[in-house]
Amino acid sequence: MTLPKPRKIQFERYTEGLSQFKKINNPIKLSANESALGPSPRAIEALEREKNKIFKYPESDSSSLRDVISKKFNIDSERIICGAGSDQIFDLICQLFIEPGDEVVITEYGFIMYRIYASLYRAKVLLAKEKNFKASIDEIINKVTDKTKIVFIANPNNPTGTYLSKNEMFNLRQRLRSDILLVVDDAYFEFLDKDDFTSGLDLFKDEANVLITRTFSKIYGLAGLRLGWGYSSKEIIDTMYQIKPPFNVNRAALCSGIEALKDKEWIKKAIEHNTLWSKKIFSVLKEYKIQTNEPTANFFLMNFNETKINSDEVFEKLVNDRLLLRKMKQYKVPNTLRLTIGDKESNELFVESIRSIFK
Ligand SMILES: Cc1ncc(COP(=O)(O)O)c(C=O)c1O
Incomplete structure (x- = not known):
């Protein structure tokens, strides 16, 4: 058989x-x-309140959470997409951009999920050497070819804990072809307070060829609920909505994410x-x-x-x-x-x- x-x-x-x-x-x-x-205890209280509603589907586009994100960070809610962890945002973006044979550039010790998703959609993954465990812009640029679709960078990076300065990040975007999507993963930015560092969102929120990702798994302490979001041009985000699974963010994540954001x-x-x-x-x-x-x-x-x-x-x-x-x-x-x-x-x-x- x-x-x-x-x-x-x-x-x-x-x-x-x-x-x-x-x-x-x-x-x-x-x-x-x-x-x-x-x-935040406020997130737990929200969960407690929400429990009677779990037989109802959640919002399919996370609009209440997007409103709170949009106000907090002063960004356009139409350009935000929420996911079951920022993981799902990496998945969607790879699914959307990669055709078999395309190339994706990741730093040598870049966060592992980038290469897992890129490979899932049959991209060729090129690893750019790092210098002393820090991403090198020259090495990233050296790996770029006509087939490059996406460059991923976490800033600061996990697991190396090193970061690129504001100027280095600008320099990277400038030296990449405009049709290459730069994904900047802000997962740990809240912890980093250095004069030469700026988060991906603050640096690139007006750029149409950057996707910024954020997570609720680190500073907000909601890893178990799986919640993250991405921010990019309206065109890219609209297309991501076309392939996003419906109800991808559950009620528990939505209500506690909202309260976690508010609890300064x-x-x-x-x-x-x-x-x-x-x-x-x-x-x-x-x-x-x-x-x-x-x-x-x-x-x-x-x-x-x-x-x-x-x-x-x-x-x-x-x-x-x-x-x-x-x-x-x-x-x-x-x-x-x-x-x-x-x-x-x-x-x-x-x-x-x-x-x-x-x-
Ligand atoms: C750099 C980086 N990005 C993203 C994530 C995953 O975030 P999420 O839990 O939102 O999928 C992690 C988790 O360890 C991480 O280290």
Whole structure:
């Protein structure tokens, strides 16, 4: 009997942090760059109120949430599209732009989902070398050919934690052909407060050939509800609506996303927590010669080349203290682990554990 055959999927799968280690009882998960403090209490209250309505479909175009986003960031609600995570925005944009044989340029250690979606739609993915774990505009431009459709960049980038300055980002857009879509992923921008840095949205909201993405999974603490959005020209967004699954953002995500955006106090608290702990942890890592990125986001990419113990051994020792970090095998960054900044107790335990490992 001949059975139905799905197409052969030859590219890598996303491996989540927890799947790398199932043995720990009650692990403290510092492997997915989730929020340290969780969501705003206002978001939880909204969820509670919404529960009686879950037998009704949600809005199909997330219009109530788009209105709040539009007011908060002073942008056109008609040019916003919401998705089940910013993941879905990457999916839609690749689906829309890529024809088999087209090329997509991603930085060497760029966020993994870009290449997964680009490959799904049969693009050829070209990786632009980085310099000292930072995206290089020259290398990106070197990879561009007549077939290039999209360039993806997260700023700051996960997992490297490095960023491109405002001038470098402008320079990148200027040097790319105008018919190449530049996707700027602002997932961690709230954590980064440097004079030479500006978010993708602030830099490019008036450009017709840039798509900016934002997520509710990081500073807003709603990773489990899957919510993100994209902003681009009316033409691009309109076409994305044509292929968007109906009701792609559920009621729980919509109502809590709205409240999370409005709770400025909670956002401030989350940023202050992150700033405080990223400084503390950064100085502890320095003490033990663990090389890492400057604090730019809610995580550190730690390199163990200058320590006596390698990343795999450190991983196992941290696991003994129930601390689960992210191995970087999938990103092919040798001898490194990624640490997410957690709540006070988890961070204290991490620091204590590092001190005892390297004493
Ligand atoms: C750079 C970057 N973009 C996007 C995401 C995913 O966001 P979402 O949860 O909205 O799909 C992540 C999550 O780790 C990320 O690191």
